[in-house]
Amino acid sequence: MRYTPQARRRRANLTMERRSLGRQGLQVPAIGLGCMGMSWAYGGADEADAVGVLHRALDLGVNFWDTAEMYGPFTNEELVGKALQGRRRQDVVIATKFAMRFGPDRRPIGLDGSPAHVRWTVDGSLRRLGTDYIDLYYQHRLDPKTPIEETIGAMADLVKAGKVRYIGLSEVGPGTIRRAHATHPLSAVQSEYSLWTRGIEDKVLPTLRELGIGLVAYSPVGRGFLTGTITSVEDLPESDWRRTNPRFERNNLEHNLRLVRAVDGIAGRHGVTAAQLALAWVLRRGNDIVPIPGTRRIRYLEENARAAAVTLPQATWSEVDAALASFDVAGARYTDAAMRMLDTTE
Numbered sequence: 591m592r593y594t595p596q597a598r599r600r601r602a603n604l605t606m607e608r609r610s611l612g613r614q615g616l617q618v619p620a621i622g623l624g625c626m627g628m629s630w631a632y633g634g635a636d637e638a639d640a641v642g643v644l645h646r647a648l649d650l651g652v653n654f655w656d657t658a659e660m661y662g663p664f665t666n667e668e669l670v671g672k673a674l675q676g677r678r679r680q681d682v683v684i685a686t687k688f689a690m691r692f693g694p695d696r697r698p699i700g701l702d703g704s705p706a707h708v709r710w711t712v713d714g715s716l717r718r719l720g721t722d723y724i725d726l727y728y729q730h731r732l733d734p735k736t737p738i739e740e741t742i743g744a745m746a747d748l749v750k751a752g753k754v755r756y757i758g759l760s761e762v763g764p765g766t767i768r769r770a771h772a773t774h775p776l777s778a779v780q781s782e783y784s785l786w787t788r789g790i791e792d793k794v795l796p797t798l799r800e801l802g803i804g805l806v807a808y809s810p811v812g813r814g815f816l817t818g819t820i821t822s823v824e825d826l827p828e829s830d831w832r833r834t835n836p837r838f839e840r841n842n843l844e845h846n847l848r849l850v851r852a853v854d855g856i857a858g859r860h861g862v863t864a865a866q867l868a869l870a871w872v873l874r875r876g877n878d879i880v881p882i883p884g885t886r887r888i889r890y891l892e893e894n895a896r897a898a899a900v901t902l903p904q905a906t907w908s909e910v911d912a913a914l915a916s917f918d919v920a921g922a923r924y925t926d927a928a929m930r931m932l933d934t935t936e
Contacts, residue, residue, distance in 0.1 A: 688730060703736040866894070869898075
């Protein structure tokens with residue numbers, strides 16, 4: 591669907607709350623937009639439709655867009671760059687991520703957090719995004735061969751050079767966060783966080799709050815599962831990455847549907863969708879947390895944006911807490927190989 595400027599103005603009727611990530615001045619909307627699925631991982635996507643979603647996101651005030659060189663690889667950054675054309679650059683907060691070295695066939699070779707690679711890879715992201723600065727630049731996965739102080743030192747140099755405004759890390763443990771933050775202040779750490787993924791609550795989230803670092807919560811609706819629209823693996827396209835994810839394996843998926851049914855039932859009784867309930871739950875965990883749900887459809891983008899205004903009585907949240915307490919998620923959140931890439935340094 592295409593929107594005229596007049597239609598955009600008529601439908602852009604949300605006032606999006608703003609939140610701070612870190613203590614360095616980074617301001618973003620309470621709900622951002624994960625762009626990965628627009629061009630990678632979740633089956634085929636239409637570029638024109640994706641650009642339309644991104645433009646509609648600006649109308650709604652959802653102007654915190656998350657991408658990465660790994661998504662594609664490279665094609666998602668290119669998509670975001672196309673969506674930016676003709677728009678005021680300062681109206682969008684762009685976050686992107688680096689981690690891998692890639693071969694000439696674009697296949698990942700291995701993690702590389704060396705200063706030389708940091709300096710080289712940022713220029714590629716800037717070129718694909720069609721911009722001269724990145725608002726928030728993350729190391730996507732920790733390179734165990736490179737001390738974090740060296741990687742962060744190189745990222746700090748990018749800040750001094752004006753190529754990057756703020757820096758962050760993704761999927762790291764408390765020990766790495768402390769060492770990195772001592773080298774240069776982090777504005778955000780990105781980790782998976784949702785009703786069915788709460789592992790950061792014990793140690794990572796308290797560390798972030800102690801140091802004044804924001805949390806960007808990816809997959810806040812469980813890679814789409816918590817919306818209730820996925821009831822079997824057959825609901826996923828053949829090329830969909832989730833078919834390889836342990837939580838979506840047939841037996842695990844059937845077990846995990848118990849949580850989805852509970853969430854959907856609670857949401858329905860209060861006139862909101864399951865996705866909105868899941869997002870509102872993340873939002874109420876603290877005003878230093880910003881979820882970045884992804885979507886390829888304008889209707890779901892608008893639904894997600896309205897979650898920022900959801901208010902429910904405490905009794906409802908107690909009901910949600912009781913449902914969580916009685917449920918154990920089946921399946922790891924990644925394959926064994928991918929789980930080994932997550933840092934758990936104490």
